[in-house]
Amino acid sequence: xxxxxxxxxxxxxxxxxxxxxxxxxxxxxxxxxxxxxxxxxxxxxxxxxxxxxxxxxxxxxxxxxxxxxxxxxxxxxxxxxxxxxxxxxxxxxxxxxxxxxxxxxxxxxxxxxxxxxxxxxxxxxxxxxxxxxxxxxxxxxxxxxxxxxxxxxxxx
Amino acid sequence: xxxxxxxxxxxxxxxxxxxxxxxxxxxxxxxxxxxxxxxxxxxxxxxxxxxxxxxxxxxxxxxxxxxxxxxxxxxxxxxxxxxxxxxxxxxxxxxxxxxxxxxxxxxxxxxxxxxxxxxxxxxxxxxxxxxxxxxxxxxxxxxxxxxxxxxxxxxx
DNA sequence: GCAAACTAGTTGCGTTTGCAACGAATAACC
DNA sequence: GGTTATTCGTTGCAAACGCAACTAGTTTGC
Numbered sequence: 001x002x003x004x005x006x007x008x009x010x011x012x013x014x015x016x017x018x019x020x021x022x023x024x025x026x027x028x029x030x031x032x033x034x035x036x037x038x039x040x041x042x043x044x045x046x047x048x049x050x051x052x053x054x055x056x057x058x059x060x061x062x063x064x065x066x067x068x069x070x071x072x073x074x075x076x077x078x079x080x081x082x083x084x085x086x087x088x089x090x091x092x093x094x095x096x097x098x099x100x101x102x103x104x105x106x107x108x109x110x111x112x113x114x115x116x117x118x119x120x121x122x123x124x125x126x127x128x129x130x131x132x133x134x135x136x137x138x139x140x141x142x143x144x145x146x147x148x149x150x151x152x153x154x155x156x
Numbered sequence: 157x158x159x160x161x162x163x164x165x166x167x168x169x170x171x172x173x174x175x176x177x178x179x180x181x182x183x184x185x186x187x188x189x190x191x192x193x194x195x196x197x198x199x200x201x202x203x204x205x206x207x208x209x210x211x212x213x214x215x216x217x218x219x220x221x222x223x224x225x226x227x228x229x230x231x232x233x234x235x236x237x238x239x240x241x242x243x244x245x246x247x248x249x250x251x252x253x254x255x256x257x258x259x260x261x262x263x264x265x266x267x268x269x270x271x272x273x274x275x276x277x278x279x280x281x282x283x284x285x286x287x288x289x290x291x292x293x294x295x296x297x298x299x300x301x302x303x304x305x306x307x308x309x310x311x312x
Numbered sequence: 313g314c315a316a317a318c319t320a321g322t323t324g325c326g327t328t329t330g331c332a333a334c335g336a337a338t339a340a341c342c
Numbered sequence: 343g344g345t346t347a348t349t350c351g352t353t354g355c356a357a358a359c360g361c362a363a364c365t366a367g368t369t370t371g372c
Contacts, residue, residue: 037328039328039329064329064330065329065330065331067329067330067331067332068328068329068330071328071329072328090337090338091336091337091338092336092337092338093337
Protein backbone atom coordinates (compact mmCIF):
# COMPACT_ATOMS: atom_id res chain seq x y z
CA UNK A 1 0.00 0.00 0.00
CA UNK A 2 2.39 2.71 -1.08
CA UNK A 3 1.53 6.34 -1.64
CA UNK A 4 -0.56 6.61 1.47
CA UNK A 5 -0.16 8.96 4.37
CA UNK A 6 0.07 7.27 7.76
CA UNK A 7 -3.41 8.17 8.90
CA UNK A 8 -4.95 6.86 5.73
CA UNK A 9 -3.59 3.43 6.34
CA UNK A 10 -5.80 2.70 9.29
CA UNK A 11 -9.01 2.37 7.33
CA UNK A 12 -7.49 -0.05 4.83
CA UNK A 13 -5.43 -2.00 7.33
CA UNK A 14 -8.30 -2.56 9.70
CA UNK A 15 -10.62 -3.62 6.91
CA UNK A 16 -8.10 -5.98 5.40
CA UNK A 17 -6.81 -7.52 8.61
CA UNK A 18 -10.40 -7.93 9.72
CA UNK A 19 -11.26 -9.79 6.55
CA UNK A 20 -8.13 -11.90 6.72
CA UNK A 21 -8.82 -12.99 10.26
CA UNK A 22 -12.49 -13.61 9.55
CA UNK A 23 -11.76 -15.79 6.55
CA UNK A 24 -9.04 -17.82 8.23
CA UNK A 25 -10.98 -18.39 11.41
CA UNK A 26 -14.43 -19.04 10.02
CA UNK A 27 -13.30 -21.88 7.82
CA UNK A 28 -12.47 -23.86 10.98
CA UNK A 29 -15.57 -22.83 12.86
CA UNK A 30 -18.17 -25.49 12.17
CA UNK A 31 -19.79 -26.13 15.54
CA UNK A 32 -22.31 -28.90 16.16
CA UNK A 33 -23.78 -28.59 12.69
CA UNK A 34 -23.88 -24.80 12.66
CA UNK A 35 -21.64 -22.79 10.35
CA UNK A 36 -21.25 -19.36 11.91
CA UNK A 37 -20.45 -16.30 9.86
CA UNK A 38 -18.65 -13.12 10.70
CA UNK A 39 -21.87 -11.37 11.71
CA UNK A 40 -22.87 -14.24 13.99
CA UNK A 41 -19.58 -14.26 15.84
CA UNK A 42 -19.60 -10.51 16.29
CA UNK A 43 -22.96 -10.75 17.98
CA UNK A 44 -21.95 -13.68 20.16
CA UNK A 45 -18.82 -11.80 21.22
CA UNK A 46 -20.98 -9.02 22.61
CA UNK A 47 -23.47 -11.36 24.23
CA UNK A 48 -20.94 -13.40 26.21
CA UNK A 49 -21.38 -12.43 29.83
CA UNK A 50 -23.95 -9.82 28.84
CA UNK A 51 -27.46 -11.13 29.29
CA UNK A 52 -30.37 -8.94 28.39
CA UNK A 53 -28.99 -6.81 25.57
CA UNK A 54 -31.51 -5.51 23.06
CA UNK A 55 -31.22 -5.95 19.31
CA UNK A 56 -30.78 -2.22 18.94
CA UNK A 57 -27.79 -2.27 21.31
CA UNK A 58 -26.18 -5.00 19.26
CA UNK A 59 -26.78 -3.12 16.02
CA UNK A 60 -24.96 -0.11 17.41
CA UNK A 61 -22.02 -1.96 18.93
CA UNK A 62 -21.45 -4.20 15.93
CA UNK A 63 -22.11 -1.34 13.48
CA UNK A 64 -24.59 -3.36 11.48
CA UNK A 65 -28.01 -2.49 10.22
CA UNK A 66 -30.78 -3.49 12.64
CA UNK A 67 -32.37 -5.58 9.91
CA UNK A 68 -29.15 -7.48 9.47
CA UNK A 69 -28.95 -8.02 13.22
CA UNK A 70 -32.55 -9.19 13.35
CA UNK A 71 -31.94 -11.79 10.67
CA UNK A 72 -28.66 -13.03 12.12
CA UNK A 73 -30.19 -13.36 15.58
CA UNK A 74 -33.08 -15.31 14.11
CA UNK A 75 -30.61 -17.78 12.66
CA UNK A 76 -28.70 -18.06 15.92
CA UNK A 77 -31.97 -18.62 17.73
CA UNK A 78 -33.02 -21.33 15.29
CA UNK A 79 -29.70 -23.05 15.89
CA UNK A 80 -30.37 -22.99 19.63
CA UNK A 81 -27.48 -20.68 20.42
CA UNK A 82 -29.51 -17.92 22.05
CA UNK A 83 -32.97 -16.97 23.24
CA UNK A 84 -34.95 -13.81 22.48
CA UNK A 85 -37.43 -12.94 25.15
CA UNK A 86 -39.92 -10.11 24.93
CA UNK A 87 -39.31 -7.61 27.70
CA UNK A 88 -42.36 -7.48 29.97
CA UNK A 89 -41.63 -3.85 30.87
CA UNK A 90 -41.49 -2.72 27.24
CA UNK A 91 -43.04 -5.21 24.91
CA UNK A 92 -41.44 -3.67 21.85
CA UNK A 93 -38.00 -4.87 22.77
CA UNK A 94 -36.53 -8.32 23.02
CA UNK A 95 -33.90 -9.24 25.55
CA UNK A 96 -31.25 -11.58 24.30
CA UNK A 97 -29.39 -14.25 26.20
CA UNK A 98 -26.94 -16.90 25.08
CA UNK A 99 -27.87 -20.48 25.80
CA UNK A 100 -25.41 -23.03 27.13
CA UNK A 101 -24.82 -24.09 23.58
CA UNK A 102 -24.10 -20.48 22.65
CA UNK A 103 -21.52 -20.22 25.39
CA UNK A 104 -19.94 -23.46 24.24
CA UNK A 105 -19.69 -22.03 20.73
CA UNK A 106 -17.75 -19.12 22.17
CA UNK A 107 -15.35 -21.43 24.03
CA UNK A 108 -14.92 -23.43 20.85
CA UNK A 109 -14.20 -20.30 18.84
CA UNK A 110 -11.57 -19.15 21.30
CA UNK A 111 -9.77 -22.47 21.13
CA UNK A 112 -9.80 -22.41 17.34
CA UNK A 113 -8.63 -18.81 17.20
CA UNK A 114 -5.39 -19.49 19.01
CA UNK A 115 -3.53 -21.10 16.15
CA UNK A 116 -4.39 -18.35 13.69
CA UNK A 117 -3.39 -15.66 16.14
CA UNK A 118 -0.05 -17.32 16.85
CA UNK A 119 0.71 -17.20 13.14
CA UNK A 120 -0.55 -13.67 12.84
CA UNK A 121 1.55 -12.30 15.69
CA UNK A 122 4.62 -14.53 15.82
CA UNK A 123 7.00 -11.63 15.19
CA UNK A 124 5.19 -9.09 17.35
CA UNK A 125 6.06 -8.34 20.93
CA UNK A 126 3.39 -8.51 23.57
CA UNK A 127 3.71 -4.85 24.53
CA UNK A 128 3.37 -3.75 20.92
CA UNK A 129 0.34 -5.94 20.45
CA UNK A 130 -1.24 -4.59 23.61
CA UNK A 131 -0.67 -1.02 22.43
CA UNK A 132 -2.32 -1.86 19.12
CA UNK A 133 -5.39 -3.30 20.83
CA UNK A 134 -5.54 -0.32 23.14
CA UNK A 135 -5.36 2.17 20.27
CA UNK A 136 -8.06 0.34 18.34
CA UNK A 137 -10.30 0.28 21.39
CA UNK A 138 -9.97 4.01 21.80
CA UNK A 139 -10.58 4.68 18.12
CA UNK A 140 -13.67 2.52 18.39
CA UNK A 141 -14.89 4.48 21.38
CA UNK A 142 -14.16 7.84 19.78
CA UNK A 143 -16.05 6.99 16.63
CA UNK A 144 -18.82 5.23 18.48
CA UNK A 145 -20.25 8.52 19.63
CA UNK A 146 -20.09 9.93 16.12
CA UNK A 147 -22.08 7.03 14.75
CA UNK A 148 -24.67 6.84 17.49
CA UNK A 149 -25.95 10.35 16.99
CA UNK A 150 -27.54 10.03 13.51
CA UNK A 151 -30.96 9.54 15.11
CA UNK A 152 -31.54 13.27 14.50
CA UNK A 153 -34.52 12.37 12.34
CA UNK A 154 -34.91 14.43 9.20
CA UNK A 155 -38.59 15.36 9.39
CA UNK A 156 -39.84 16.97 6.19
CA UNK B 157 -16.80 -6.42 24.42
CA UNK B 158 -16.32 -8.10 27.75
CA UNK B 159 -15.48 -11.73 28.28
CA UNK B 160 -12.89 -11.84 25.56
CA UNK B 161 -9.26 -12.80 25.78
CA UNK B 162 -6.85 -10.19 24.43
CA UNK B 163 -6.00 -12.01 21.24
CA UNK B 164 -9.65 -12.52 20.40
CA UNK B 165 -10.26 -8.82 20.37
CA UNK B 166 -8.24 -8.16 17.26
CA UNK B 167 -10.66 -9.77 14.85
CA UNK B 168 -13.63 -7.85 16.21
CA UNK B 169 -11.83 -4.57 16.71
CA UNK B 170 -10.37 -4.52 13.23
CA UNK B 171 -13.69 -5.39 11.64
CA UNK B 172 -15.59 -2.81 13.64
CA UNK B 173 -13.12 0.02 13.35
CA UNK B 174 -12.84 -0.71 9.65
CA UNK B 175 -16.59 -0.46 9.25
CA UNK B 176 -16.78 2.67 11.38
CA UNK B 177 -14.14 4.45 9.34
CA UNK B 178 -15.62 3.28 6.05
CA UNK B 179 -19.08 4.49 6.93
CA UNK B 180 -17.97 7.86 8.26
CA UNK B 181 -15.66 8.59 5.38
CA UNK B 182 -17.73 7.31 2.50
CA UNK B 183 -20.68 9.50 3.33
CA UNK B 184 -18.53 12.55 2.51
CA UNK B 185 -16.91 11.02 -0.54
CA UNK B 186 -19.04 12.05 -3.48
CA UNK B 187 -16.55 13.03 -6.15
CA UNK B 188 -17.52 14.60 -9.45
CA UNK B 189 -20.75 12.64 -9.65
CA UNK B 190 -19.23 9.34 -8.56
CA UNK B 191 -20.13 7.76 -5.23
CA UNK B 192 -17.27 5.46 -4.29
CA UNK B 193 -17.74 2.48 -2.02
CA UNK B 194 -15.39 0.74 0.35
CA UNK B 195 -14.28 -1.72 -2.33
CA UNK B 196 -13.55 1.07 -4.80
CA UNK B 197 -11.38 2.99 -2.38
CA UNK B 198 -9.45 -0.11 -1.39
CA UNK B 199 -8.55 -0.67 -5.00
CA UNK B 200 -7.64 2.94 -5.62
CA UNK B 201 -5.41 2.91 -2.54
CA UNK B 202 -3.36 0.10 -4.05
CA UNK B 203 -3.27 1.67 -7.50
CA UNK B 204 -1.91 5.06 -6.41
CA UNK B 205 1.68 5.21 -7.58
CA UNK B 206 1.46 1.63 -8.82
CA UNK B 207 0.77 1.52 -12.52
CA UNK B 208 0.41 -1.81 -14.24
CA UNK B 209 -1.05 -3.99 -11.50
CA UNK B 210 -3.17 -6.90 -12.65
CA UNK B 211 -6.68 -7.62 -11.41
CA UNK B 212 -5.41 -10.78 -9.79
CA UNK B 213 -2.85 -8.81 -7.79
CA UNK B 214 -5.55 -6.50 -6.55
CA UNK B 215 -7.80 -9.39 -5.59
CA UNK B 216 -5.04 -10.82 -3.41
CA UNK B 217 -3.97 -7.60 -1.75
CA UNK B 218 -7.51 -6.41 -1.03
CA UNK B 219 -8.64 -9.93 -0.05
CA UNK B 220 -11.63 -9.81 -2.33
CA UNK B 221 -12.93 -12.31 -4.81
CA UNK B 222 -11.62 -11.74 -8.34
CA UNK B 223 -15.17 -11.43 -9.61
CA UNK B 224 -15.85 -8.70 -7.12
CA UNK B 225 -12.67 -6.93 -8.18
CA UNK B 226 -13.58 -7.27 -11.86
CA UNK B 227 -16.96 -5.66 -11.31
CA UNK B 228 -15.64 -2.85 -9.13
CA UNK B 229 -12.91 -2.05 -11.63
CA UNK B 230 -15.48 -1.98 -14.40
CA UNK B 231 -17.41 0.65 -12.49
CA UNK B 232 -14.29 2.69 -11.81
CA UNK B 233 -13.41 2.47 -15.49
CA UNK B 234 -16.88 3.60 -16.53
CA UNK B 235 -16.52 6.57 -14.22
CA UNK B 236 -13.25 7.47 -15.93
CA UNK B 237 -11.13 6.87 -12.84
CA UNK B 238 -8.84 4.22 -14.30
CA UNK B 239 -7.95 2.44 -17.52
CA UNK B 240 -7.63 -1.28 -18.12
CA UNK B 241 -5.24 -2.10 -20.89
CA UNK B 242 -4.66 -5.57 -22.24
CA UNK B 243 -1.06 -6.60 -21.75
CA UNK B 244 0.57 -7.15 -25.15
CA UNK B 245 2.95 -9.71 -23.65
CA UNK B 246 0.15 -11.80 -22.16
CA UNK B 247 -3.19 -10.95 -23.64
CA UNK B 248 -5.08 -12.66 -20.83
CA UNK B 249 -4.18 -10.05 -18.32
CA UNK B 250 -5.14 -6.41 -18.05
CA UNK B 251 -2.81 -3.78 -16.71
CA UNK B 252 -4.49 -1.16 -14.63
CA UNK B 253 -3.59 2.47 -14.32
CA UNK B 254 -5.29 5.34 -12.57
CA UNK B 255 -6.27 8.30 -14.74
CA UNK B 256 -5.72 11.88 -13.67
CA UNK B 257 -9.27 11.88 -12.42
CA UNK B 258 -8.51 8.76 -10.40
CA UNK B 259 -5.53 10.45 -8.80
CA UNK B 260 -7.65 13.48 -8.03
CA UNK B 261 -10.17 11.22 -6.32
CA UNK B 262 -7.39 9.95 -4.11
CA UNK B 263 -6.28 13.46 -3.20
CA UNK B 264 -9.88 14.35 -2.48
CA UNK B 265 -10.29 11.30 -0.28
CA UNK B 266 -7.20 12.16 1.70
CA UNK B 267 -8.42 15.67 2.35
CA UNK B 268 -11.80 14.39 3.49
CA UNK B 269 -10.26 11.71 5.68
CA UNK B 270 -8.37 14.17 7.83
CA UNK B 271 -11.29 15.39 9.87
CA UNK B 272 -12.53 11.92 10.68
CA UNK B 273 -9.06 10.77 11.67
CA UNK B 274 -8.57 13.74 13.97
CA UNK B 275 -11.73 12.79 15.79
CA UNK B 276 -10.76 9.14 15.84
CA UNK B 277 -7.31 9.69 17.31
CA UNK B 278 -7.61 12.88 19.35
CA UNK B 279 -6.61 11.15 22.58
CA UNK B 280 -3.93 8.91 21.09
CA UNK B 281 -0.25 9.74 21.02
CA UNK B 282 1.62 9.64 17.75
CA UNK B 283 4.00 6.91 18.92
CA UNK B 284 1.14 4.70 20.02
CA UNK B 285 -0.65 5.22 16.75
CA UNK B 286 2.49 4.40 14.80
CA UNK B 287 2.95 1.21 16.77
CA UNK B 288 -0.63 0.24 16.02
CA UNK B 289 -0.17 0.77 12.29
CA UNK B 290 3.09 -1.15 12.39
CA UNK B 291 1.52 -4.11 14.20
CA UNK B 292 -1.39 -4.22 11.77
CA UNK B 293 0.99 -4.11 8.82
CA UNK B 294 2.92 -7.06 10.17
CA UNK B 295 -0.24 -9.03 10.92
CA UNK B 296 -1.35 -8.32 7.38
CA UNK B 297 1.94 -9.58 6.00
CA UNK B 298 1.95 -12.68 8.18
CA UNK B 299 -1.54 -13.67 7.15
CA UNK B 300 -1.01 -12.68 3.55
CA UNK B 301 1.14 -15.72 2.96
CA UNK B 302 -1.45 -17.98 4.57
CA UNK B 303 -4.16 -16.70 2.28
CA UNK B 304 -2.16 -16.63 -0.94
CA UNK B 305 -1.27 -20.29 -0.84
CA UNK B 306 -4.76 -21.82 -1.45
CA UNK B 307 -3.91 -22.15 -5.15
CA UNK B 308 -2.71 -25.67 -4.27
CA UNK B 309 -5.45 -27.05 -6.48
CA UNK B 310 -7.13 -30.12 -5.05
CA UNK B 311 -6.91 -32.49 -7.99
CA UNK B 312 -8.87 -35.64 -7.33
C1' DG C 313 2.55 -28.90 -33.97
C1' DC C 314 -1.09 -30.51 -31.04
C1' DA C 315 -3.51 -31.89 -26.89
C1' DA C 316 -3.81 -31.28 -21.97
C1' DA C 317 -3.12 -28.42 -18.04
C1' DC C 318 -3.11 -24.05 -16.31
C1' DT C 319 -4.07 -18.96 -15.66
C1' DA C 320 -6.56 -14.17 -16.11
C1' DG C 321 -10.70 -12.22 -16.33
C1' DT C 322 -15.97 -12.51 -16.92
C1' DT C 323 -20.58 -13.86 -15.77
C1' DG C 324 -24.63 -16.44 -13.45
C1' DC C 325 -26.53 -17.59 -9.16
C1' DG C 326 -27.63 -17.74 -4.35
C1' DT C 327 -26.64 -15.42 0.05
C1' DT C 328 -25.81 -11.41 2.79
C1' DT C 329 -26.35 -6.70 3.54
C1' DG C 330 -28.13 -1.81 4.01
C1' DC C 331 -31.92 1.13 3.20
C1' DA C 332 -36.58 2.27 3.53
C1' DA C 333 -41.27 1.30 4.54
C1' DC C 334 -44.09 -0.92 7.77
C1' DG C 335 -46.68 -2.61 12.22
C1' DA C 336 -46.82 -2.76 17.09
C1' DA C 337 -45.86 -0.68 21.52
C1' DT C 338 -44.65 3.21 24.26
C1' DA C 339 -43.96 8.22 25.35
C1' DA C 340 -45.14 12.99 24.97
C1' DC C 341 -48.26 16.57 24.58
C1' DC C 342 -52.45 19.03 25.00
C1' DG D 343 -58.00 10.35 27.64
C1' DG D 344 -56.90 10.75 23.05
C1' DT D 345 -53.97 12.27 19.34
C1' DT D 346 -49.25 12.69 17.70
C1' DA D 347 -44.47 11.55 17.69
C1' DT D 348 -40.80 7.99 18.78
C1' DT D 349 -38.84 3.69 19.22
C1' DC D 350 -38.07 -1.49 18.55
C1' DG D 351 -38.17 -5.11 15.66
C1' DT D 352 -39.56 -7.19 10.96
C1' DT D 353 -39.77 -7.46 6.03
C1' DG D 354 -39.37 -6.10 0.82
C1' DC D 355 -36.16 -4.73 -2.30
C1' DA D 356 -32.02 -3.73 -4.75
C1' DA D 357 -27.04 -3.68 -4.60
C1' DA D 358 -22.73 -6.13 -3.51
C1' DC D 359 -20.29 -10.18 -2.53
C1' DG D 360 -18.27 -15.06 -2.83
C1' DC D 361 -18.38 -19.27 -5.25
C1' DA D 362 -18.30 -21.86 -9.26
C1' DA D 363 -18.68 -22.43 -14.14
C1' DC D 364 -17.12 -20.49 -18.31
C1' DT D 365 -14.24 -18.21 -22.24
C1' DA D 366 -9.99 -16.92 -24.03
C1' DG D 367 -5.01 -16.98 -23.91
C1' DT D 368 -0.69 -19.26 -22.51
C1' DT D 369 2.40 -22.99 -21.07
C1' DT D 370 3.84 -27.82 -20.81
C1' DG D 371 4.76 -32.28 -22.63
C1' DC D 372 4.92 -35.45 -26.17
